[in-house]
Amino acid sequence: xxxxxxxxxxxxxxxxxxxxxxxxxxxxxxxQPTSLLGxxxxxxxxxxxxxxxxxxxxxxxxxIHFDLMYTPLKHLGYKSVVVNLSDIYAMNAVPAQVTVxxxxxxxxxxxxxxELYDGIYTACRMYQVDLVGGDTTSSxxxxxISVTAIGQASQADIVTRKGARPGDIICVTGDLGASYLGLxxxxxxxxxxxxxxxxxxxxxxxxxxxxxQLKPEAQAGAVEYFRKASxxxxxxxxISDGLASEVMHLCSQSGTGAxxxxxxxxxxxxxxxxxxxxxxxxxxxxxxxxxxxxxxxTINEKDLDKIRFMPEVFIIGEMTEASEGVNLHTTGGNxxxxxxxxWNHFRES
Amino acid sequence: xxxxxxxxxxxxxxxxxxxxxxxxxxxxxxxQPTSLLGxxxxxxxxxxxxxxxxxxxxxxxxxIHFDLMYTPLKHLGYKSVVVNLSDIYAMNAVPAQVTVxxxxxxxxxxxxxxELYDGIYTACRMYQVDLVGGDTTSSxxxxxISVTAIGQASQADIVTRKGARPGDIICVTGDLGASYLGLxxxxxxxxxxxxxxxxxxxxxxxxxxxxxQLKPEAQAGAVEYFRKASxxxxxxxxISDGLASEVMHLCSQSGTGAxxxxxxxxxxxxxxxxxxxxxxxxxxxxxxxxxxxxxxxTINEKDLDKIRFMPEVFIIGEMTEASEGVNLHTTGGNxxxxxxxxWNHFRES
Numbered sequence: 001x002x003x004x005x006x007x008x009x010x011x012x013x014x015x016x017x018x019x020x021x022x023x024x025x026x027x028x029x030x031x032q033p034t035s036l037l038g039x040x041x042x043x044x045x046x047x048x049x050x051x052x053x054x055x056x057x058x059x060x061x062x063x064i065h066f067d068l069m070y071t072p073l074k075h076l077g078y079k080s081v082v083v084n085l086s087d088i089y090a091m092n093a094v095p096a097q098v099t100v101x102x103x104x105x106x107x108x109x110x111x112x113x114x115e116l117y118d119g120i121y122t123a124c125r126m127y128q129v130d131l132v133g134g135d136t137t138s139s140x141x142x143x144x145i146s147v148t149a150i151g152q153a154s155q156a157d158i159v160t161r162k163g164a165r166p167g168d169i170i171c172v173t174g175d176l177g178a179s180y181l182g183l184x185x186x187x188x189x190x191x192x193x194x195x196x197x198x199x200x201x202x203x204x205x206x207x208x209x210x211x212x213q214l215k216p217e218a219q220a221g222a223v224e225y226f227r228k229a230s231x232x233x234x235x236x237x238x239i240s241d242g243l244a245s246e247v248m249h250l251c252s253q254s255g256t257g258a259x260x261x262x263x264x265x266x267x268x269x270x271x272x273x274x275x276x277x278x279x280x281x282x283x284x285x286x287x288x289x290x291x292x293x294x295x296x297x298t299i300n301e302k303d304l305d306k307i308r309f310m311p312e313v314f315i316i317g318e319m320t321e322a323s324e325g326v327n328l329h330t331t332g333g334n335x336x337x338x339x340x341x342x343w344n345h346f347r348e349s
Numbered sequence: 350x351x352x353x354x355x356x357x358x359x360x361x362x363x364x365x366x367x368x369x370x371x372x373x374x375x376x377x378x379x380x381q382p383t384s385l386l387g388x389x390x391x392x393x394x395x396x397x398x399x400x401x402x403x404x405x406x407x408x409x410x411x412x413i414h415f416d417l418m419y420t421p422l423k424h425l426g427y428k429s430v431v432v433n434l435s436d437i438y439a440m441n442a443v444p445a446q447v448t449v450x451x452x453x454x455x456x457x458x459x460x461x462x463x464e465l466y467d468g469i470y471t472a473c474r475m476y477q478v479d480l481v482g483g484d485t486t487s488s489x490x491x492x493x494i495s496v497t498a499i500g501q502a503s504q505a506d507i508v509t510r511k512g513a514r515p516g517d518i519i520c521v522t523g524d525l526g527a528s529y530l531g532l533x534x535x536x537x538x539x540x541x542x543x544x545x546x547x548x549x550x551x552x553x554x555x556x557x558x559x560x561x562q563l564k565p566e567a568q569a570g571a572v573e574y575f576r577k578a579s580x581x582x583x584x585x586x587x588i589s590d591g592l593a594s595e596v597m598h599l600c601s602q603s604g605t606g607a608x609x610x611x612x613x614x615x616x617x618x619x620x621x622x623x624x625x626x627x628x629x630x631x632x633x634x635x636x637x638x639x640x641x642x643x644x645x646x647t648i649n650e651k652d653l654d655k656i657r658f659m660p661e662v663f664i665i666g667e668m669t670e671a672s673e674g675v676n677l678h679t680t681g682g683n684x685x686x687x688x689x690x691x692w693n694h695f696r697e698s
């Protein structure tokens with residue numbers, strides 16, 4: 001099942017820290033003219049083009065955020081960059097640089113690290129960002145990856161979580177819940193594999209869900225569209241912890257309530273089918289699954305006509321007065337209060 | 350011996366991830382007007398004031414970079430910020446923001462994390478930088494800290510590792526080797542303590558060395574002096590891996606050789622005394638010890654007069670043609686080639 005097996009195993013100790021960094025960064029070619037100085041000095045130097053610099057950082061820990069039994073290292077590298085870029089887009093800014101720090105135990109070979117960096121560079125090319133710095137060190141156990149993404153913007157373009165007003169329309173850029181079900185399938189097949197190592201996992205019919213989990217994409221296109229169509233969302237957040245949790249964030253920071261129309265929440269047919277297979281309610285997966293990396297944003301009603309031409313967008317609800325709370329309007333005509341039950345790594349452990 | 354014991358133990362799970370972040374970031378007060386948006390959104394927003402943004406990142410791993418048996422968590426927090434600020438100063442820029450990500454196992458209490466953050470905030474106040482972002486997550490084992498420091502500068506002020514020319518004067522901002530010997534003492538006392546838990550460690554007479562190890566400072570004053578005195582070093586690096594390794598970096602990137610005068614390398618009397626106690630050559634500790642966080646820089650000969658008035662500076666050598674190599678001129682009149690033998694965490698493990 002594991003994709004992380006290699007024909008050769010070169011111990012990272014043979015290269016030393018500097019040698020390893022040289023090996024992993026040898027193929028860096030900057031694509032951004034603003035990347036004045038990258039890997040190889042005390043710090044990276046980035047040319048300021050906008051009025052503000054936008055910075056976001058995330059840490060991914062083996063055994064908490066990823067399981068190398070079913071996560072190919074190339075995908076892991078790709079995803080670790082993408083989830084950080086997603087945070088920059090969520091500010092309505094465009095990322096241009098990343099730094100990547102990794103701590104690894106000596107169970108990882110140089111070949112394994114090259115796979116990881118192959119994924120990192122693939123994400124960099126795909127999103128036109130440059131790897132300009134980082135740190136590589138050893139760890140007594142497991143792997144930890146810390147990525148910082150950096151972008152520039154005009155101050156007026158920045159969209160935070162707190163600008164929404166009652167009456168604003170709530171939109172999302174894509175379908176929800178798929179990534180969570182992809183993870184459930186991978187976990188199930190892992191258990192089957194552990195019990196019966198000879199059995200080949202059944203992953204073909206779940207390709208879409210697994211790809212949403214292992215290789216998510218950031219919503220660069222949405223931010224590009226906002227610029228072209230002169231739309232400035234009133235608030236925005238990326239969906240990493242689940243729709244419910246993110247709606248609550250927008251509401252609490254904007255001082256509003258909200259309702260979400262259950263029937264309008266986009267759910268992929270594969271998500272629907274697989275949720276039922278797992279005896280789960282599809283809307284629960286969409287609300288609380290997380291790791292979708294779609295953008296959740298609000299717009300003023302007057303921008304509704306502009307948003308209709310957006311290639312991928314779903315109108316799922318409306319902001320209300322804070323006193324009305326945060327509710328789900330079910331297809332059955334009921335009103336249920338929404339509570340945040342997103343990923344909580346501290347409660348899981 | 351350990352300072353990391355507390356009267357109360359509040360499990361981090363009781364707060365959850367969001368609760369924990371709220372608890373740890375409640376006392377944040379920005380001191381930089383450029384910190385437009387800090388913790389609590391998808392990304393931090395920093396006002397651009399200079400022409401360029403300078404970014405540096407480091408990862409500290411328990412069991413590799415620090416031993417909590419003799420490292421108070423407050424000191425660890427302080428040091429993890431300072432070593433990153435040091436990298437920004439090494440570019441001749443001034444840091445204004447940091448992001449801090451931590452992964453921790455459930456052996457750490459909320460009280461322990463508050464100690465760590467107390468150190469982080471103390472460093473922030475001392476160096477007038479704002480904590481504007483980060484990530485807090487659990488880890489299956491141990492603690493990992495990743496800090497990113499961000500500063501702004503004029504492009505013309507930036508000093509890299511590659512601008513030195515033959516004839517340039519090599520300077521350092523303070524004494525070397527103390528931090529390494531502080532670590533040796535802490536390691537020795539740890540072994541004594543493990544063998545005889547009742548014995549109190551003897552640390553009083555080694556206070557200077559231990560402080561250099563546990564609570565290093567970044568050289569903000571040097572960069573401020575450069576600005577006031579209109580000095581632009583031709584190359585600069587901070588000493589984290591040891592003088593020898595850093596001189597080699599400047600030479601290889603500048604395409605020069607260098608000589609260092611053994612008798613001019615500043616070594617504190619306590620370093621000298623303790624090195625002999627450990628049967629070590631003091632100059633070896635200064636060359637290869639590391640973690641001094643002093644600035645090593647080169648200046649054009651014509652700036653020599655300006656540098657003489659710098660409060661803390663030592664002229665230790667000169668850049669030469671690359672063909673002459675990198676050498677130590679010993680007090681005995683011999684010439685020894687310098688080789689890099691700095692910390693190599695991959696070779697250690």
